[in-house]
Amino acid sequence: MRRLTAILAAALVVVSGCTSPEPGTEEPSEVPTGSSTSTPTTAAPTTPAHSPTVEPDVVVAGSVYFLRDEKLVPASRDLPGPGVAEAAVRALLAGPSEAEQAAGMSSTVPAGTGLRGVNLADGTVTVDLSGQYASGGGSFSMMGRLAQLVFTLTQFSSVERVELRLDGKPVTALGGEGVIIDRPQTRGDYEDFAPAVLVESPVFGANVTSPLRVYGSANVFEAQFSLRVTDAAGKALVEQPVMATSGTGTRGTFDTTLRFTVAAVGPGKVIAWYASAQDGSEVVVSEIPVNLGS
Structure with missing residues (x-):
């Protein structure tokens, strides 16, 4: 997108x-x-x-x-x-x-x-x-x-x-x-050159609050992946499955909204990941440093 x-x-x-x-x-x-x-x-x-x-x-x-x-x-x-x-x-x-x-x-x-x-x-x-x-x-x-x-x-x-x-x-x-x-x-x-999940918003260093709109494109197995927002301590504030419009060799788009509660303003991350088709382990494909606001 x-x-x-x-x-x-x-x-x-x-x-x-x-x-x-x-x-x-x-x-x-x-x-x-x-x-x-x-x-x-x-x-x-x-x-x-x-x-x-x-x-x-x-x-x-x-x-x-x-x-x-x-x-x-x-x-x-x-x-x-x-x-x-x-x-x-x-x-x-x-x-x-x-x-x-x-x-x-x-x-x-x-x-x-x-x-x-x-x-x-x-x-x-x-x-x-x-x-x-x-x-x-x-x-x-x-x-x-x-x-x-x-x-x-x-x-x-x-x-x-x-x-x-x-x-x-x-x-x-x-x-x-x-x-x-x-x-x-x-x-x-x-x-x-495009990552498996290309998050186009938010971008590096963005000031974000809840609800947070996240959009971009993805080329992942069966078009499925997950988004997570973490705080400065790495604690997950929200975890949400996402499905792109297409996947498995074809890049599709996605546009979703994440809702979460911030205990303390400060640095955080928006992380895109998917489960490995081989062993189910977490494969992180994108990490965007952001500034969390309340």
């Missing part, structure tokens, strides 16, 4: 650099599924849904995707208008914060990569980056940076696929390893 506020219906794309669209080619974003509890950081003005821009001082809540234990993990970012897709890419290029690095997050996007332009048409976002994006690293690094870019941009519901350009030129193979990208890329192309 994808996360953003309703203001994204007007805010997805602002064009920069050499990829400026022709008049009439811009396409406004729709509201991503699972966004009803998100709130803009600042008050959002009323903006017609067909408008491709918002006022420059509008800020909306979004995510960028980094890697932790070689799997994708979303990190929260405030995305300023007028172009939130461009803002999301710039935030991705800036890399994880010190706190996120301390929590094990990293990025395979080379430092110094610049953004030249972003353009959306017919569900495809064309991103023009500087040539630095293709530098260094082997095939895992190349695939990882592509996965980060694709997941960051496809959080917007009107974006189905991502096409890459470097220094204004179309790219069909990335880096010395020759990773083939001769067509627009989708999330499905990077399934190996």
Whole structure:
């Protein structure tokens, strides 16, 4: 599932650099599924849904995707208008914060990569980056940076696929390893980088209270797994079984609400796990540090 506020219906794309669209080619974003509890950081003005821009001082809540234990993990970012897709890419290029690095997050996007332009048409976002994006690293690094870019941009519901350009030129193979990208890329192309349960909300360091809405996607046996909220001492505050829309080789979505009582505010975790099909043991596939409030 994808996360953003309703203001994204007007805010997805602002064009920069050499990829400026022709008049009439811009396409406004729709509201991503699972966004009803998100709130803009600042008050959002009323903006017609067909408008491709918002006022420059509008800020909306979004995510960028980094890697932790070689799997994708979303990190929260405030995305300023007028172009939130461009803002999301710039935030991705800036890399994880010190706190996120301390929590094990990293990025395979080379430092110094610049953004030249972003353009959306017919569900495809064309991103023009500087040539630095293709530098260094082997095939895992190349695939990882592509996965980060694709997941960051496809959080917007009107974006189905991502096409890459470097220094204004179309790219069909990335880096010395020759990773083939001769067509627009989708999330499905990077399934190996998605954890078995990808929790897209709440994200790392979020302030959470009960009831807590948890949503994302999963590819687990028979689509079944469990969610647990723990406090600072590791005590389980709630344990709830969840069923995704599909599983066992096919990634499905989930959207559930957890209710619990917090004895003392402070750090906690949202943990996704499933029972091993071999011996029934607990297999933890995602741990999201959060701040518990009453």
